[in-house]
Structures are given as structure tokens and as C-alpha cells.
Amino acid sequence: MGGVTSSMAAKFAFFPPNPPSYRLVTDELTGLLLLSPFPHRENVEILKLPTRKGTDIVAMYIRHPMATSTLLYSHGNAADLGQMYELFIELSIHLRVNFMGYDYSGYGQSSGKPSEQNTYADIEAAYKCLEESYGTKQEDIILYGQSVGSGPTLDLAARLPQLRAVVLHSPILSGLRVMYPVKRTYWFDIYKNIDKIPLVNCPVLIMHLEEVRYMDPMDGLIRIPETFVRCSRNSDVCCLLTSGTSDEVVDCSHGKQLWELCKEKYEPLWLKGGNHCDLEHYPEYIRHLKKFISTVEKSPSQRYSSRRSTDQFEQSRKSTDVFEVSRKSTDRREKPRHSTDRLEKPKIQSNHVDKLEKLKSLSNNADKLEKLRISFDQMERSRRSVDCHEKSRKSIDHQLERARKSVDRSQIMDWLWARATAVKRFFVWLAR
Numbered sequence: 001m002g003g004v005t006s007s008m009a010a011k012f013a014f015f016p017p018n019p020p021s022y023r024l025v026t027d028e029l030t031g032l033l034l035l036s037p038f039p040h041r042e043n044v045e046i047l048k049l050p051t052r053k054g055t056d057i058v059a060m061y062i063r064h065p066m067a068t069s070t071l072l073y074s075h076g077n078a079a080d081l082g083q084m085y086e087l088f089i090e091l092s093i094h095l096r097v098n099f100m101g102y103d104y105s106g107y108g109q110s111s112g113k114p115s116e117q118n119t120y121a122d123i124e125a126a127y128k129c130l131e132e133s134y135g136t137k138q139e140d141i142i143l144y145g146q147s148v149g150s151g152p153t154l155d156l157a158a159r160l161p162q163l164r165a166v167v168l169h170s171p172i173l174s175g176l177r178v179m180y181p182v183k184r185t186y187w188f189d190i191y192k193n194i195d196k197i198p199l200v201n202c203p204v205l206i207m208h209l210e211e212v213r214y215m216d217p218m219d220g221l222i223r224i225p226e227t228f229v230r231c232s233r234n235s236d237v238c239c240l241l242t243s244g245t246s247d248e249v250v251d252c253s254h255g256k257q258l259w260e261l262c263k264e265k266y267e268p269l270w271l272k273g274g275n276h277c278d279l280e281h282y283p284e285y286i287r288h289l290k291k292f293i294s295t296v297e298k299s300p301s302q303r304y305s306s307r308r309s310t311d312q313f314e315q316s317r318k319s320t321d322v323f324e325v326s327r328k329s330t331d332r333r334e335k336p337r338h339s340t341d342r343l344e345k346p347k348i349q350s351n352h353v354d355k356l357e358k359l360k361s362l363s364n365n366a367d368k369l370e371k372l373r374i375s376f377d378q379m380e381r382s383r384r385s386v387d388c389h390e391k392s393r394k395s396i397d398h399q400l401e402r403a404r405k406s407v408d409r410s411q412i413m414d415w416l417w418a419r420a421t422a423v424k425r426f427f428v429w430l431a432r
Contacts, residue, residue: 013148013175013190014077014114016107021082024048024058024109035060038085049129051105051121055112059102059126060085061134062092068297069164070098070130071142074123074149076170080108087280094286095293097142098134102126116151116175116190123152138162142293146170151191158199165266165296167289168206173254197261204262205292207269207285208255266292 023036024046033046043063048056060081071091075084081103092099104119105112112118130136142165145153150171157166172178175190185192197204252270259268269288280286 012179013116014104014106016104016114017078017080017083020108021080022085022108035081035085038082041089044089047129049102049125051118051125053105053112053118053121055105055110055118055121057102057105057110057122057125058108059100059129060088061129062088062099064092064096064098066096067092067098069140069142069293070100070134070136071095071144071167072123072126072130073099073101073144074119074146074153075101075103076147076149082108095290097293098136100126100130119148119152120155123156127156139164142167142296144169147172148191150193151175154193154196154200155191157202158196161201163200163202165202165292166200166204167292168204168255168258170208171206171255171258173257177254193258194261197258198263201263203264203266203292203296204259205266205268205289206255206259206262207271207288208252209271266295 022038025034025036026032027034027040032040033048034040035046045061045063047059047061049059050056058081073084073088073091075081081101084101088099088101091097102122102125103110104114104122106114106118110122127141130141131138138160139162141160141163143153143157143163144167145151146169150168153166153168154171157163171193172191173194174185174192176182176186176188177194185195255268255270259265267288269284271282271284
């Protein structure tokens with residue numbers, strides 16, 4: 001039953017150009033594979049790769065001398081390497097990346113027939129070639145999936161925890177959701193991207209055009225506007241999935257919902273007013289893609305440094321006061337207390353010290369000043385700890401009582417109470 005369902009889904013999902021837009025030829029002098037009618041380029045290699053499904057797929061690898069990343073591109077459902085050739089060359093140049101594109105089984109000159117499982121085997125073969133033939137590390141690879149290509153892209157990305165990044169160009173939630181807005185995933189659905197994207201651990205960029213492409217609910221056939229047909233005849237880049245507003249339209253909501261499910265989101269690109277054949281011609285497309293690749297090529301420490309510095313800013317700001325208090329405490333040794341409990345004097349912040357210095361000038365009596373400073377310490381302690389409030393209050397009363405006994409009560413009573421009131425107001429102001 002599953003095989004029948006997959007075969008039926010393949011009829012709706014895959015539209016390989018017929019006839020193929022290129023021929024595969026072997027150079028008589030060098031023995032190299034070439035794509036005809038395109039001229040040979042020194043930095044371009046044409047390959048035939050075996051897959052675990054027993055098919056042979058055609059792939060092309062483009063070297064860039066300044067590249068630090070390699071982009072593995074899975075194209076849409078209505079194109080082959082011949083139609084994508086010039087675009088791949090331009091993307092490699094503008095993005096400064098090594099580039100690998102490939103044809104699915106049954107596309108172009110690749111053998112076999114297109115199916116969901118075959119596309120998974122196809123992208124695995126291309127990835128294996130990058131690792132084994134070109135020594136590319138997983139952390140240097142960016143997977144790019146366009147339209148139906150988002151299916152094999154996310155399937156592989158969910159199984160590679162150290163990828164550099166993923167780009168999704170007009171992606172789909174799943175094959176069934178293209179036709180019907182179902183709320184759950186069924187066993188017979190294909191390309192269940194909605195279930196796989198939460199498993200992707202790297203940054204994800206999603207780009208989508210908002211334009212009409214619909215499926216006829218009567219016969220299940222995709223109806224393509226005349227502008228799309230003209231693009232297909234001119235061998236421009238075209239694929240199935242775009243956006244719209246009615247139930248029959250595959251719209252930008254696919255990309256937006258996938259973006260919401262990403263673990264590591266990157267600023268998406270939603271373009272309006274164009275048709276699905278010319279996304280690559282928009283200046284915003286290449287500009288946004290270059291910015292994304294430049295960002296993910298930074299080391300993780302650089303990429304997240306701004307986030308970490310923001311998170312630590314408040315902690316660093318608070319710790320500055322503690323360091324300053326510690327320095328002041330070291331520079332100025334406290335005199336022993338005259339109280340019997342011999343409790344250690346709490347640390348005084350610099351602004352408190354300034355206020356204390358002003359209070360010193362009010363009296364030349366060193367003994368009264370020392371007792372008043374002890375009162376400051378006790379009141380500061382009561383402000384910092386609610387539990388010590390009662391103890392601090394009693395200590396203040398005790399110190400005031402000793403002060404009243406040590407001097408002429410008739411002369412100092414009014415002065416002490418006035419100062420105590422000023423001190424109380426001072427700490428109420430500090431506590432605000």
C-alpha cells in the first residue's frame with residue numbers, strides 16, 4: 001500500500017524536463033565528463049555518483065578559490081542541471097562558496113525514477129562525495145533546498161548535528177499539505193518537513209515568494225499560469241511551490257510555519273510582487289543570502305558573543321559596585337569597635353563614604369563622630385537585611401545612650417537627635 005501511495009505522490013510531486021535540457025558527453029582528449037552544450041570550465045567537474053538505491057545520478061562541483069563553505073543545492077521539481085547550470089555558476093561566484101548541485105534519480109541524465117526515497121538516497125550520495133572526494137567537513141557544509149528539494153535537504157539536515165547552516169527556498173510543510181490544509185501528519189504523506197525541521201540544530205534561513213500557483217481540486221493536477229510556461233520554455237529556474245490566498249493555493253504560510261518551528265531562526269525573506277521564476281533576479285535575494293552566509297561563516301563564539309555580552313551586562317554592572325567596595329575596604333582599615341559584640345563593620349560604598357565625610361565636618365569631637373559612624377554602619381546593615389533590623393535599632397539606641405552619658409546631655413541631646421533624623425532620612429533616600 002505504501003508503495004502505491006508513493007507512486008501516486010510521485011506523479012504529483014515530480015515533473016522532470018522532457019526531454020532533458022542537456023546531454024552527458026565524454027571529452028576524447030581528457031576523458032572528463034562534460035555537460036553539452038555548455039563549454040568546459042577549469043573549476044567545474046561533472047560527476048556520476050552511485051546511490052544506495054542502485055541508481056547513478058549526475059552532479060556538478062564548482063570550486064571557488066576563496067571559499068570557506070560548500071553549498072549543496074537540491075533543486076526544484078521542474079528543473080534539471082542544464083537549466084540550473086548558469087545559476088549555479090553565478091551563485092558560486094557571488095557567494096564565494098564551493099558549490100555542488102545534482103539531479104535526482106530520473107532527472108536529466110540520472111538513471112532510475114524519481115521518488116521520495118530515491119531523493120533521500122540521491123542527496124546522501126552527493127554528501128558522501130563531498131566528504132570522501134573533496135575532504136569537506138560537515139561543519140563547512142550549507143544545505144540548500146528549493147521547493148521539493150526542501151524534502152531531502154531537511155531529511156539529511158536532521159541527521160547531521162554539526163552542519164554549518166540550512167537554506168530553504170519556497171519550502172513545503174509536507175506533500176499532502178500542498179493539496180489540503182490538514183492538521184496532522186498521516187503515514188502516507190511524503191516529505192514530512194513539518195516533523196523534521198525541529199530536529200535541525202544549525203541556523204536556518206527561509207525565503208519565499210508570494211505568488212499564485214494552484215492545484216485543481218477536481219483532478220488533482222497542478223495548473224500553471226502562462227508566465228510559468230514561458231519560463232519553462234526559456235529554461236529559467238522554475239519549481240512548484242509558491243504562495244497565494246485561497247485553500248487551493250500553496251502559499252507563504254508553508255515557509256512561515258516552518259520558520260516558527262526552527263530551533264535557530266535567522267531573519268527570513270518574504271518577497272512580494274514577482275513570479276516564481278525570478279526570485280534569483282531580485283537584488284534582495286542575493287543580498288540576504290550573502291549576509292546569511294557571512295554570518296554563519298563566523299565562529300560560534302563570534303556569532304553569539306553579542307548575545308552573551310548582553311546577558312552578562314547586568315551581572316557585570318552589579319559586580320562593579322562590589323569591586324569598588326572591596327577596594328575601599330582594603331585601603332581603609334576600620335578602627336576596633338567599642339561595643340562588646342565586636343562585630344565586623346559592614347562594607348561602606350563610596351557614596352556612603354562621601355556622605356560620611358560631610359558629616360565629619362559638623363563636629364570636631366572624635367568620640368562623637370566615631371559613635372555616629374557606628375550608627376551609620378548599623379543603619380546600613382538594617383537596610384540590607386530585614387532580619388537584622390531589630391538588632392540594628394537596639395544597637396543604635398545603645399550607642400546613642402552611651403553618647404548621651406559621655407558628654408553634657410544638655411548640650412548634645414538636641415544635636416544627636418537632629419543628626420539621627422538626618423541619618424534616617426538619608427538611608428530612606430538611599431533605599432529608593
